[in-house]
Amino acid sequence: MEQQQAAPMARNRKVVLREYIAGRPPREDDMVLVDGGTVALRVPEAAAPAPAVLVKNLYLSCDPYMRGRMRDFHGSYIPPFKPGSVIEGLGVARVVDSTHSGFSAGDIVSGMTGWEEYSLIDRPEQLSKIQQSDIPLSYHLGLLGMPGFTAYAGFYEICSPKKGEFVFVSAASGAVGQIVGQLAKLHGCYVVGSAGTNQKVELLKGKFGFDAAFNYKEEPDLTAALKRYFPEGIDIYFENVGGPMLDAVLLNMRTHGRIAVCGMVSQNALTDPVGIHNIFCLVPKRIRMQGFIQSDHLHMFPQFVSDMAKHYRDGKIVYVEDMSIGLENAPAALVGLFSGKNVGKKVVCVSQELSQCTF
């Protein structure tokens, strides 16, 4: 063992969860940046019997589902974080060392990693190798990653779209919504989006090509607003927010409408979610309302990557991301999701080494 060349060492800062939260959205001080000391840039021998991969994290993804992992709730499809331990999330990383035959130093990968500079990944099977191309690496956390795939699977598999139908997307400039709207336009639908600032509304209309968009914060009566934008009613609602918007949509749905429930970002707490009053509309309008998670549809992933890369290269789909620079800004980046501070897909650039950070 002593013959082995000493591995280079590196500082490893981490973002850890302080303690579980309950009944409120996360705050910055729920997370703390700690100095994890220095780590040897080699998969440790102790990990040797099971193959592992040591990566340098480049980009980290901030996603709304992560809030659920900050709660002491074990009944979900993904376990909670552990207080005092590093936050986990999707990321793009460079392999530094590997004892897994599928990965070698220098590979670029995406998958579950830690909110830290270097992560030892003991389940490398869940990582995917990324071929570097003209598509920015960070887009593998958005356009070509989980949010893009959520949009793709949700739109094609859950919404059952038909050409000419009326589609409404809430949180429409977000990581998922911006893609849903563009896919719906490519499908020949009429598409309206809602967002929480006029800047986002302009983005929806100007950049993403929505037929119309509105700032829900400036609408005193959401039911009336939707009636204005959809005088004939809504065939498809891609639900990202929940709460009063869902109630207003239910009153404006058309017969045989479909609601794909992707998330409910307005529902900050499991402890006292807002009541939905118009569920009775499901019967006379024969509405199908369906929750989904992208991971149930992974058989479509290769087709998704191929379709989406082509659309992007053909200029038929554009993508907007909102990048924070530096691991120390990751807590604020995540927290900002729940008050709509991000404009587009929120990512954190941890390392500038592959020079694709836009700074």
Next chain:
Amino acid sequence: MEQQQAAPMARNRKVVLREYIAGRPPREDDMVLVDGGTVALRVPEAAAPAPAVLVKNLYLSCDPYMRGRMRDFHGSYIPPFKPGSVIEGLGVARVVDSTHSGFSAGDIVSGMTGWEEYSLIDRPEQLSKIQQSDIPLSYHLGLLGMPGFTAYAGFYEICSPKKGEFVFVSAASGAVGQIVGQLAKLHGCYVVGSAGTNQKVELLKGKFGFDAAFNYKEEPDLTAALKRYFPEGIDIYFENVGGPMLDAVLLNMRTHGRIAVCGMVSQNALTDPVGIHNIFCLVPKRIRMQGFIQSDHLHMFPQFVSDMAKHYRDGKIVYVEDMSIGLENAPAALVGLFSGKNVGKKVVCVSQELSQCTF
């Protein structure tokens, strides 16, 4: 014209809607029994250009959807009643006179008719002829009629049932629920029903063969009750009631569960429906929640009648109805639905002439 033999005359009492109701369930005095004078038992000449049928009503059906027609709300799939006019509903009747080539005096028919002794039906196309058999005529308003077909279409088309799945039915002893439970048992499912009296609970377990049943009024915590009856969770919920039961079910659903929304009889008013707080469960559990109306599935009707008649004759499905005798008791019969007074399918016997009334 004067050569024509004078038609026999008959008294014709009617139940009319007094005025629209709002924000509450119907009361008996919302309807009034009026003397409609005497009518000639012949399709009047004035109706001659369009074929019409004059029927003597035998059985009338009391159904929860009728409440919706007592409101001044025109956005539904069926228009409201008119104040001062006779209540309409499904019924079984004998044809007295017909100018429609498809019907002759003496035919027994089912379809939309009036809450009166004799009805002139100006859209006879919607009537179906009934072959008299060993199955009671009134069952064409239940087991072999709209409620039975609602159960059949809802269970097979909306619930996507699989053998061995865990099925929960609310309002389970009602016109629809009792059939859903029995179909689910025939399909190899584990079936639990809820009802509002211990008598109904005994009926569910004893007569309809549910695996278990409970009185929801005796359960202080519906979520805990469902957890007790479904320790592994619910795959299929056949929703007849809405409100707090739906919230409790959402917390107890299994991954990929299905909720067929047939009706929400607990939701007495459009004006202030109870809020549903646990809709967020749709996402992590990937629940499909779907409203439906039997008339969208009419292609299955012939198969339904054939299947159900066979099940009945084979003793595999039983049916319980709750009959009121006399048109004067129809308002109370309808009103009783909304406080659960009926035990089984509620019908009103208007005429004893075919001697199948059980009195």
